[in-house]
Amino acid sequence: MRTFDAIIIGAGQAGPPLAARFAAEGRKVALIERHQVGGTCVNTGCTPTKTMVASARAAHVARRAADFGVDIGGGISVDMKRVQARTAEIAGASRSGLESWLSGLDNVALLRGHAGFIGPDRVALDDELLTAPKIFINVGGRAAIPDIEGLSDIPYLTNSDMVGLDRLPEHLLVLGGSYIGLEFAQMFARFGSKVTVVERGAHLIGREDPEVSEAVRGFLEDEGITVMTGAECIRVERRGDGIVMHADCGGETRTATGTDLLVALGRKPNTDDLGLDKAGVATDGRGFVTVGPDLQASQPGIFALGDCNGRGAFTHTAYNDYEIVAANLFDGESRSVDDRVSGYALYTDPPLGRAGMSETEAKKAGHNVAVASRPMTNVSRAKEKGETAGLMKLVADADSGKLLGGAILGPGGDEAIHAVLNLINMGATAKDLQWAVPIHPTVSELLPTLAGGLEPVR
Ligand SMILES: Cc1cc2nc3c(=O)[nH]c(=O)nc-3n(C[C@H](O)[C@H](O)[C@H](O)COP(=O)(O)OP(=O)(O)OC[C@H]3O[C@@H](n4cnc5c(N)ncnc54)[C@H](O)[C@@H]3O)c2cc1C
Numbered sequence: 510m511r512t513f514d515a516i517i518i519g520a521g522q523a524g525p526p527l528a529a530r531f532a533a534e535g536r537k538v539a540l541i542e543r544h545q546v547g548g549t550c551v552n553t554g555c556t557p558t559k560t561m562v563a564s565a566r567a568a569h570v571a572r573r574a575a576d577f578g579v580d581i582g583g584g585i586s587v588d589m590k591r592v593q594a595r596t597a598e599i600a601g602a603s604r605s606g607l608e609s610w611l612s613g614l615d616n617v618a619l620l621r622g623h624a625g626f627i628g629p630d631r632v633a634l635d636d637e638l639l640t641a642p643k644i645f646i647n648v649g650g651r652a653a654i655p656d657i658e659g660l661s662d663i664p665y666l667t668n669s670d671m672v673g674l675d676r677l678p679e680h681l682l683v684l685g686g687s688y689i690g691l692e693f694a695q696m697f698a699r700f701g702s703k704v705t706v707v708e709r710g711a712h713l714i715g716r717e718d719p720e721v722s723e724a725v726r727g728f729l730e731d732e733g734i735t736v737m738t739g740a741e742c743i744r745v746e747r748r749g750d751g752i753v754m755h756a757d758c759g760g761e762t763r764t765a766t767g768t769d770l771l772v773a774l775g776r777k778p779n780t781d782d783l784g785l786d787k788a789g790v791a792t793d794g795r796g797f798v799t800v801g802p803d804l805q806a807s808q809p810g811i812f813a814l815g816d817c818n819g820r821g822a823f824t825h826t827a828y829n830d831y832e833i834v835a836a837n838l839f840d841g842e843s844r845s846v847d848d849r850v851s852g853y854a855l856y857t858d859p860p861l862g863r864a865g866m867s868e869t870e871a872k873k874a875g876h877n878v879a880v881a882s883r884p885m886t887n888v889s890r891a892k893e894k895g896e897t898a899g900l901m902k903l904v905a906d907a908d909s910g911k912l913l914g915g916a917i918l919g920p921g922g923d924e925a926i927h928a929v930l931n932l933i934n935m936g937a938t939a940k941d942l943q944w945a946v947p948i949h950p951t952v953s954e955l956l957p958t959l960a961g962g963l964e965p966v967r
Pocket residue numbers: 518519520521522523524541542543544545546547548549550551553554555556558559622623624625647648649650668689779782783814815816817821822823824825826827856
């Protein structure tokens with residue numbers, strides 16, 4: 510049995526920096542990875558998708574060149590093999606950079622294979638046994654494949670397949686109209702596929718306020734994407750070379766036919782084959798490890814970080830989990846995941862940047878809410894760029910004036926939203942923002958104007 514000061518299972522977004530911190534403190538740590546170092550984000554998530562989004566945007570801008578008075582002549586075509594090669598190169602460089610950094614760290618043993626608990630302080634790695642007083646679970650998740658009639662009988666794609674695709678689907682059916690589904694839907698439409706998005710909920714990206722999701726729907730439809738919402742009782746079947754999806758609850762039947770099917774219906778934590786019962790680690794009904802505010806599991810000494818704890822589903826939340834654990838273990842702090850302000854982006858074009866609560870969430874949380882919004886058609890920078898789809902919105906507490914949330918769906922929305930995110934983190938009020946002097950012409954310059962125009966809503 511090999512003994513360490515800490516064992517970390519999974520080399521995704523929290524495991525590697527935590528291993529490095531343990532090593533820097535002079536502790537011996539085992540970092541175990543069964544597949545690719547860097548996990549989902551580097552290999553099948555953020556990095557490859559945002560690289561592909563960049564290729565898709567290049568095609569889109571080239572197609573629109575004439576709108577800007579630029580004549581590039583001829584038609585625009587996309588070489589999927591080159592798109593894929595660029596994607597693989599950028600993700601591969603990120604993975605190998607991480608790998609060589611980890612391999613070069615003193616006190617870190619980067620071990621390969623599937624790890625499973627055999628007790629609260631021990632783990633089996635294939636035939637080898639490892640023990641440590643502290644064990645950190647950073648196993649991430651995979652595409653959830655719900656029990657949909659007919660799905661197991663047909664070939665389907667997940668995010669992992671999509672980022673390796675070097676061919677253009679003729680007609681891509683996207684099951685699930687949320688973050689993963691919409692990013693792939695728009696990029697493949699721009700690559701040249703026909704695309705149909707099928708979503709069970711009444712709105713796309715159901716977590717967002719309705720006007721935000723309707724604006725996203727609007728620009729996707731303007732690009733020729735077919736969007737079907739409220740599609741319940743879904744079943745799928747193979748017909749000839751194609752795939753037919755039926756949404757049929759006994760009333761009106763709606764169908765969509767395509768050549769390829771992407772399943773983008775959420776994520777499932779990789780906790781089912783981890784032997785958590787042998788370690789006395791509790792999970793919730795969906796398999797997420799139950800953690801306290803310090804990310805400690807039900808078994809003292811075991812922590813869960815990243816997507817597998819159900820407290821975040823982003824790279825930055827996984828990394829922040831590492832920061833919380835490291836600060837508490839090594840820096841004498843008492844940081845809590847409950848203090849985290851939510852922030853994220855949807856990387857459609859234009860992107861949606863989000864900070865804090867939506868209007869709906871703020872009302873649900875019991876706030877008297879004040880709101881201000883402005884369409885991108887009224888934002889100079891958006892007009893100058895010829896990108897006027899979208900809107901920006903601020904949400905504040907009507908009584909205290911405290912900023913609660915924001916959404917910027919428009920050019921650079923993923924960057925501009927940080928002004929709001931940082932202010933919420935500082936506990937700022939709308940007045941603090943109102944008197945800032947922003948730079949013209951930017952999308953962000955309208956934030957103080959919005960802050961000055963907040964109106965109470967019921
Ligand atoms: C298509 C897509 C796009 C995304 N885009 C973004 C984005 O733009 N921005 C963003 O913030 N987030 C994005 N995400 C989410 C982001 O990828 C995840 O939130 C992030 O990767 C979570 O990190 P993690 O460390 O929790 O898990 P992961 O990165 O999944 O890492 C877990 C690691 O654990 C390993 N592992 C699992 N079980 C075991 C075991 N038993 N033994 C050994 N090793 C094991 C896995 O092989 C994996 O390498 C995206 C996700 C997807 C799917």
